[in-house]
Amino acid sequence: STSLPEYFVVPSSLADQDLKLYSYSFIGRRMPLWSWNHPNGSALVRMANIKDVLQQRRIDQRICNAITRSHPLRSDVYKSDLDKCLPNIQEIQAAHIKLKQLCVNEPFDETEEKWLSALENTRWLEYIR
Secondary structure (H helix, E strand, O other): OOOOOOOOOOOOOOOHHHHHHHHOOEHHHOOOEEEEEOOOOOEEEEOOOEOOHHHHHHHHHHHHHHHHHHOOOOOOOOOOOHHHHOOOHHHHHHHHHHHHHHHHHOOOOOOHHHHHHHHHHHOHHHHHO
């Protein structure tokens, strides 16, 4: 994948040939990317969707098992589909444009309450939260 770094961390129980084989199953060949680790054993792993619905469960189970074995506390993997709960890039860009317009074009002579409502309507603060 051209969008992944040259080097990245993967669970040691996944063999190189498994990684190469599995990479074709992910959209954009974006293999799971171990992004962050906490001393208590928690980890943040980013992963693209798996293209083949029939293979999705098997590949997902294999990768989750490898991640679990790599945790010092053997914690179960908690998965969250961020596509469903986070704004997309176009929504973030639109909110940023609204924020800039509010800060540059809107005079602050009006009541503070009206300005704060307009700020809330940009959704910028919600997105960066």
